Amino acid sequence: MADLPVALDAMGGDKAPEEIVAGAHRAVEELGVAVALVGQPDVLAPLAGDLEVIPASEVIPMSADPGSSVRKMKDSSLVRAAEAVRDGKASAMVSAGNTGATMGSALLRMGRIKGVKRPAIATPIPVPGSTPTVLLDAGANAECTAELLVQFAQMGSVYAHHRFGLDRPRIGLLSIGEEEGKGSTDVLEAYALLRETPGFVGNVEGRDIPSGNLDVVVTDGFTGNVVLKTMEGTATFLMGEVRSAVRGTFVGRLGGLLVRPSLRRMRRRIDPEVYGGAVLLGVRGLAVIGHGNSSAEGVANAVRVAARGIRGRLVEQFGTALASEGAERPSAA
Secondary structure (H helix, E strand, C coil): CCCCCCCCCCCCCCCCCCHHHHHHHHHHHHCCCCCCEECHHHHHHHHCCCCCEECCCEECCCCCCHHHHHHHHHCEEEHHHHHHHHHHCCCCCCCCHHHHHHHHHHHHHHCCCCCCCCCCCEEEECCCCCCCCCEEECCCCCCCCCCHHHHHHHHHHHHHCCCCCCCCEEEEEEEECCCCHHHHHHHHHHHHHHHHCCCCCEECCCHHCCCCCEEEEEHHHHHHHHHHHHHHHHHHHHHHHHHHHHHHHHHHHHHHHHHHHHHHHHHHHHHHHHCCEEEEECCCCCCECCCCCCCCHHHHHHHHHHHHHHCCCCCHHHHCCCCCCHCCCCCCC
């Protein structure tokens, strides 16, 4: 498995195919990871160089309906990437394209790990001076029952353990207040089911996510995606305000020269491209979802996430851990 290439959807993303292919070359040159481009051969030929190209004649647009597009566009780059993993021709798939279609392709072609009801997108949120907080679901399931939230907590805990080496990840349930009685009906039910789960700390609020006091935050995909995009927008806004303040006066520009190294380090800590991408948990194959606006750096880092998962046998470890916990956990019903 480790010698197989990572199947990279070269047609997906706002900057495809140029930045996607450039990221593939960076991954090969800087990380030593084998990459196979998936997409339209005539488009990729001038860019691919020595990289393998897996042919796919169709491209699923970012705006396409995920379910119908995956079923109708069977020769799309996303579907072919998922099939390459399923058929043992690739070790993982990576895409910065349509998130829903990426999930649909992985789910329909690879299938679910036994015991998983719904896959979930696990996204690392940067935390200053600490390991990232894993947020899930970050967009795969807009509506979630209490039972799904409980399984997301279990999946997030397993992922945080294997990705960041945490022995007992601290799990928080996102709600509108820290008190036990706060939240929707599903959140209240999930709280009751999670009460005895190792590492569960209770309800948490949005401000707690980057605090360093949590390792996993669980919520439905609608809320999780809004949280993720809000945090990204806030980080961009703050960096813009800092730049404006520094450039606004002579004294500011002078001071900016002194703090420039610190500002660059801060920008790197909060840049989503540095973390590469989110992992789709619960499918029988490794799938990494990159940011839609990924540059070559973001693509290379997404491939890095995939390579790390391959080396750590994440999917196998995940299935084993879920089977073990499922045997120990009483049915939510």
